[in-house]
Amino acid sequence: xxxxxxxxxxxxxxxxxxxxxxxxxxxxxxxxxxxxxxxxxxxxxxxxxxxxxxxxxxxxxxxxxxxxxxxxxxxxxxxxxxxxxxxxxxxxxxxxxxxxxxxxxxxxxxxxxxxxxxxxxxxxxxxxxxxxxxxxxxxxxxxxxxxxxxxxxxxxxxxxxxxxxxxxxxxxxxxxxxxxxxxxxxxxxxxxxxxxxxxxxxxxxxxxxxxxxxxxxxxxxxxxxxxxxxxxxxxxxxxxxxxxx
Amino acid sequence: xxxxxxxxxxxxxxxxxxxxxxxxxxxxxxxxxxxxxxxxxxxxxxxxxxxxxxxxxxxxxxxxxxxxxxxxx
Numbered sequence: 187x188x189x190x191x192x193x194x195x196x197x198x199x200x201x202x203x204x205x206x207x208x209x210x211x212x213x214x215x216x217x218x219x220x221x222x223x224x225x226x227x228x229x230x231x232x233x234x235x236x237x238x239x240x241x242x243x244x245x246x247x248x249x250x251x252x253x254x255x256x257x258x259x260x261x262x263x264x265x266x267x268x269x270x271x272x273x274x275x276x277x278x279x280x281x282x283x284x285x286x287x288x289x290x291x292x293x294x295x296x297x298x299x300x301x302x303x304x305x306x307x308x309x310x311x312x313x314x315x316x317x318x319x320x321x322x323x324x325x326x327x328x329x330x331x332x333x334x335x336x337x338x339x340x341x342x343x344x345x346x347x348x349x350x351x352x353x354x355x356x357x358x359x360x361x362x363x364x365x366x367x368x369x370x371x372x373x374x375x376x377x378x379x380x381x382x383x384x385x386x387x388x389x390x391x392x393x394x395x396x397x398x399x400x401x402x403x404x405x406x407x408x409x410x411x412x413x414x415x416x417x418x419x420x421x422x423x424x425x426x427x428x429x430x431x
Numbered sequence: 432x433x434x435x436x437x438x439x440x441x442x443x444x445x446x447x448x449x450x451x452x453x454x455x456x457x458x459x460x461x462x463x464x465x466x467x468x469x470x471x472x473x474x475x476x477x478x479x480x481x482x483x484x485x486x487x488x489x490x491x492x493x494x495x496x497x498x499x500x501x502x503x504x
Contacts, residue, residue, distance in 0.1 A: 264475040277476075314504055315442070318449060318496075325456065325492055329463065332485060339478065340470045353474055359466070361473070 238347075238423050242275055245415045255279035256408045265344065265353065267363070276345040276416065280338055280406040281388035288334035295327040343391075343404040345417060350393060352402050364402055366395040369424045374417055376410035393417075446504050453497040460486075460493035 246258045257263055257277040268274065299320045302308060308316045337355060344351040350371070354362040371393060378389035389410040393402040407413060467486040471479040 260476075262475070262477050265473060266475075311445075312442070315445060318500060318504060321496060321499075322449070322452065322456075325489075325496065328489065329459070332463070332489065336467065336470065336482070339476075339482070340474050342474055355470060359462075361470075363473075 238419070239273075239275075242416050242419050245419060246276060246409075246412055255282055265342075265351065267351070267365070268346065269348070272346045272348050274344060274346050275420070276413065278343045278345075278404065278407045278413065279341060281386060281408045283382055283386055283388065284406050285334070285338055288331060292327060292331040292334075295323075295330065299323055343407060345413070345420070347420065350402060350417070352404065366393065366397050366402055368417070368421050370395045370397040371417065371421055372396050374414050376414055378410060387411075446500070449500045449504065450497075453493070453500045457490075457493045457497050460490040464490050 340355045352364040373394040376391045388408045391404040464486045
């Protein structure tokens with residue numbers, strides 16, 4: 187009696203007379219076919235992802251210096267909230283020109299002890315008191331400059347392939363973290379103000395989102411036009427559904 | 432007529448003032464170290480080790496300041 191070789195129709199206690207070679211072959215074929223199709227799909231996704239990356243990097247250009255405030259595809263830069271599959275496309279800090287104000291104030295503060303010394307203001311104090319006063323002053327100057335630098339350095343706007351992230355440290359004790367998925371972006375606008383802003387090409391970007399955080403503002407970022415184009419390209423790719431990863 | 436020299440009193444007041452300021456400064460330096468470490472965890476970049484080093488050097492100076500104010504003045 188020829189019994190069914192189909193494992194779906196065979197009863198559990200039915201003896202199997204022949205090894206279901208052909209069936210095994212079929213399943214192997216199916217599996218192979220499935221693997222091939224998933225590989226093709228993966229290759230397609232990968233190529234479309236690479237195309238998107240190329241397009242975005244073409245818009246943004248390349249980072250000239252690792253200390254630049256406009257870091258395209260940074261290799262060292264990272265943040266703990268990043269998912270494993272998430273790629274950082276751009277990390278932006280405020281334009282370097284915004285630092286000039288505190289640099290100037292710091293230089294002024296450095297020169298003050300010399301002026302005081304020249305005017306003999308501390309002359310009435312013993313030399314040790316004079317030394318400690320000046321040391322105090324230089325430490326205050328250092329911490330002023332250091333804190334201003336930290337404010338600039340840790341105030342970062344990040345574009346990944348999935349979302350926009352804004353990390354801010356308003357002062358040493360306040361941290362602000364805001365994020366918006368790229369698909370939640372409704373409107374993006376930018377404003378470049380003043381002679382310096384126009385001349386050095388930096389400005390403010392305002393992102394309107396449909397998420398809990400209505401607005402994300404990035405102040406004094408370099409190349410606002412490029413950033414908006416990159417966000418739009420990423421957003422378009424999500425809308426079309428060809429973004430994978 | 433009472434002839435009183437104000438200078439020693441003024442110096443003592445100033446020393447107390449320096450001690451108080453240097454204690455506050457030391458606390459501030461500790462907060463800076465803590466915050467720089469915390470920020471470096473949140474935003475990882477090339478300069479983070481240098482900034483952490485600077486915060487520690489600053490802390491050393493703050494300790495040095497409190498030491499010279501108490502011992503040397």
